[in-house]
Amino acid sequence: MSRRRGKGYIRALLLVGVIALSVYGINRLFKSDIFEKEPPKIDLKSEFYWNLKSPLTVHIFDNKSLKNISVKLSDGEHEVRLMQNGFKPNLKSFDAKILLPKLGISRDAKVLKLTIEATDTSKWNFFMGNSAKKQAIIKIDSKKPDLFPLISSYGINKGGAALAIFKAEDENLQDLYIETNFNKKFKPVPFYKKNYYAVLVAWPVTQKRFSAKIVAIDKAGNKSRSRLSFFLKNRKYRTSTIKASDKFVNGKIVDLAEDRPEETKDLTPAQKLDFINSKYRQMNNKIIRKITSKIDKNLLTDFKLEPFYPLKNGKVVATFGDHRFYKYKGEVVSEAYHLGIDLASTKMADILCTNKGVAVFANYNGIYGNNLIIYHGLGLYSLYGHCSNILVRKGDIVHPWQVVAKTGATGLALGDHLHFSILIQGIFVRPAEWIDSTWLKTNITDVIENAKKMLDRQR
Numbered sequence: 001m002s003r004r005r006g007k008g009y010i011r012a013l014l015l016v017g018v019i020a021l022s023v024y025g026i027n028r029l030f031k032s033d034i035f036e037k038e039p040p041k042i043d044l045k046s047e048f049y050w051n052l053k054s055p056l057t058v059h060i061f062d063n064k065s066l067k068n069i070s071v072k073l074s075d076g077e078h079e080v081r082l083m084q085n086g087f088k089p090n091l092k093s094f095d096a097k098i099l100l101p102k103l104g105i106s107r108d109a110k111v112l113k114l115t116i117e118a119t120d121t122s123k124w125n126f127f128m129g130n131s132a133k134k135q136a137i138i139k140i141d142s143k144k145p146d147l148f149p150l151i152s153s154y155g156i157n158k159g160g161a162a163l164a165i166f167k168a169e170d171e172n173l174q175d176l177y178i179e180t181n182f183n184k185k186f187k188p189v190p191f192y193k194k195n196y197y198a199v200l201v202a203w204p205v206t207q208k209r210f211s212a213k214i215v216a217i218d219k220a221g222n223k224s225r226s227r228l229s230f231f232l233k234n235r236k237y238r239t240s241t242i243k244a245s246d247k248f249v250n251g252k253i254v255d256l257a258e259d260r261p262e263e264t265k266d267l268t269p270a271q272k273l274d275f276i277n278s279k280y281r282q283m284n285n286k287i288i289r290k291i292t293s294k295i296d297k298n299l300l301t302d303f304k305l306e307p308f309y310p311l312k313n314g315k316v317v318a319t320f321g322d323h324r325f326y327k328y329k330g331e332v333v334s335e336a337y338h339l340g341i342d343l344a345s346t347k348m349a350d351i352l353c354t355n356k357g358v359a360v361f362a363n364y365n366g367i368y369g370n371n372l373i374i375y376h377g378l379g380l381y382s383l384y385g386h387c388s389n390i391l392v393r394k395g396d397i398v399h400p401w402q403v404v405a406k407t408g409a410t411g412l413a414l415g416d417h418l419h420f421s422i423l424i425q426g427i428f429v430r431p432a433e434w435i436d437s438t439w440l441k442t443n444i445t446d447v448i449e450n451a452k453k454m455l456d457r458q459r
């Protein structure tokens with residue numbers, strides 16, 4: 001090999017090397033973020049409502065970083081380009097806050113068109129970046145829902161219930177409920193005529209105060225509130241101490257603890273008593289609350305109720321709202337509220353359901369033993385506990401005065417008796433009210449009938 005030929009060979013080798021490195025480099029460059037091809041994402045629905053007041057927030061984001069954002073609002077005749085204060089390029093995401101501009105857009109427009117475009121900092125598309133564009137039709141609704149109380153029960157007892165009938169009107173009504181001071185929302189049902197609603201509300205026995213407001217919200221976020229005014233009747237409830245005997249603890253309590261072997265196997269008798277009376281009661285009540293919180297949405301045209309009278313010649317042996325402290329071997333080891341009344345007559349006596357309804361639960365439920373729950377409409381439920389036998393099945397229609405179960409001593413019961421509860425959308429209320437024909441007529445059935453008369457006159 002000559003010297004010259006040797007030099008040429010090295011040069012060719014270098015050239016190949018340079019080309020290979022360049023190809024590798026360009027390839028790396030194209031595969032890198034600089035030339036990424038993913039456009040920004042604009043989180044915008046194609047159609048929605050707006051009240052022109054609360055700012056609209058549109059979330060825009062990119063996998064790498066944003067370069068430009070354009071927001072245009074049009075009323076069909078004029079288009080206004082909205083400045084994006086606060087937008088800084090090279091950020092990954094941006095919340096565009098959109099307010100009605102002071103000029104250029106008609107205040108009377110029923111529909112607006114929003115156009116948002118975003119470009120990212122990628123060098124793709126001949127250094128122009130990836131772009132995204134989204135448009136939305138905005139339906140304008142700046143009118144608040146109308147709320148008018150029509151008629152209601154005069155008062156509400158602590159631990160008791162009341163009925164209210166009202167009008168709620170809005171072209172785009174989205175949500176309607178009763179807000180309370182104790183974090184419970186009651187849902188109304190449509191009543192008799194268009195835009196009218198009925199609702200049963202409850203004042204839980206464990207709450208010192210009661211207040212309730214109707215809340216109506218439309219699709220554009222306009223919100224109205226109207227207070228439900230009832231005469232508030234505070235009531236004192238009993239406090240009692242129950243002495244738990246060894247027979248009771250070693251019998252009923254030990255038996256019930258076997259329902260939850262994992263949680264109770266290492267507990268002392270006193271701890272077992274508290275577990276059954278507190279934790280297990282809560283678990284059982286949770287099941288009841290879940291079932292009885294449901295409300296149908298059917299139009300209510302009638303709500304004729306007979307007083308509840310579940311046990312013929314039944315003697316009241318324990319009252320509602322009793323705050324019970326359980327004493328074992330001289331010490332208070334547990335406490336609970338008694339959220340029903342106890343009625344006793346003979347063993348395995350007939351349990352009557354005096355009102356029509358549908359069985360929604362017919363099963364064993366811990367301290368309630370064999371437990372039957374019947375739904376009567378408008379969020380009202382009746383509950384029967386400690387049954388020896390349940391004669392209806394879940395889903396069965398119950399007819400007025402039907403024998404639905406037999407009394408017993410299943411669950412946390414000493415002797416044969418019926419534990420009877422009334423619930424309104426998951427809240428236990430005073431059964432005494434629903435057993436009392438005068439209370440029922442004045443506070444419920446007359447209110448319904450008077451409301452219907454008032455609405456008939458409006459024709």
Ligand SMILES: [Zn+2]
Nearest residue numbers: 340341342419
């Ligand atoms: Zn009871």
